[in-house]
Amino acid sequence: MKSIAAALVFFTRLPFWRLKAFNVRPDYFKQVINYWAVVGWLTSVIMVGVLWSAAHILPYSIAIVLAILSRLLITGALHEDGLADFFDGFGGGNTKERTLEIMKDSHIGTYGVISLIFYFLLFYLLFDNMNLHLACLAILAGDPLCKFIASQITLFLPYARTAETSKSKTVYNKMSIGTAIISCIFGLLPLVLLWKFHFWLAILFPIFVFILLIFLMRKKIQGYTGDCCGATFLLCELSFYLGIIILLRIFNL
Template sequence: MRSLLAAVMMFTRLPLWRLVNVDKRYFADVIKFWPLVGFLTGATTGGVLWLAAQVLPLGVACVLAIIARILLTGALHEDGLADFFDGFGGGTSKEKILAIMKDSHIGCYGTIGLVLYFMLYYALLSSFDPAMIFPIVIAADCFSKLCTAVMINTLSYVRKEEESKTKVIYSKVRILIFVLVGAITMIPFFFLKDASFCWAVVPAILAAVALRFFFKAKIGGYTGDCCGASVLIIEQVFYLGVLVIWCRYQFLF
């Protein structure tokens, strides 16, 4: 239970630290609960989108939903995505990549990457029927975090603990734990409009595998920025998969 609270504290801005004190050792064990935090962030994003779409144009509702998630997470993953683009876009060696990602200033690659990311995110969210978006958003959020957690569990952290932004190195998780957590994260899939949408997990998994080998080849492991970037990239690939299936569904029916 303490590790779950630590996961919520680490991956959101909810001030739970005011209510309960969680020892630092529990934060090293949060990776197994990371996908479950997706229920909170996904429900917030999808809920705001659905509610706002009842009284506002869909485009405005999508922007409000994105803002709500950023406020809830403190743009934690978006910060990692920007550093990811800057590091791997401008770095030519492992040392250079890590040095650039460590720099708190955003560069050209990071700026362009974030602009393109938010454009794609907005376009994807606004492409769906608001009546069906809620379970899709939760499924995407949970599953992208599950894929990322499993992926980094197979890699080594490439920095020293004191160099980490969170000052924590994640502990390795047994496969059985991921199987149990994965089963829970499958719950939103039962509420999707059509069972064929579940096929969107295939490109998402392939994206996670590709990122895993990319990180291994470029820097020999992962960093916190790699984690944040992976969540968002895998999530967008999942949305793209659902949208392709949705467009085909619309064409057929």
């Protein structure tokens, strides 16, 4: 439970730290990525709550924007910052050292700006092509699922920096069997909400993206960073929703 508390404190900007139960030792933060999918339950429920409520009052397009904004506020745009740094580093760095240097720079570059523009544009358009009911179910399933998939990065790659040079000063621990089971349950269980089993095929899309990113990171920096984790989650999630749209068209659902 302490590790889950640390994950909620680390991955959100909600004032959990004010509660005594969430005052955990620093070593618990080495486990936060292993419980990332648990945090996905919270962020997805809040995002869906905003989307569902707003859509009954405002035009659906505005509701989508408010839902996206709600998650940005909850997480402090932590993952989006990672996405921008990832594209800046991998787009502008020619060596491992230069790539890591660019990713650590607090200034956003051209690649980062372009990545965010296209990410939010595609994110919006994907949900604009779903009805409200399907969009809510897709978020409830996709958020924790893709955080679970992205959390597997520690099993395939070493950390590319040292704890001292890390932005968060934390190097994640690899999953034990127990944490892997918990993460798997929280990551995969929401898939049952997608009432048509055809949609379950959408999981192949983020798995494919994850594999491609692993190969890219291994080639470019021989490891991963916190920014890589955030970018992996967002790109996997985007591909999951894209997969749902493709399956909608293929099976005429």
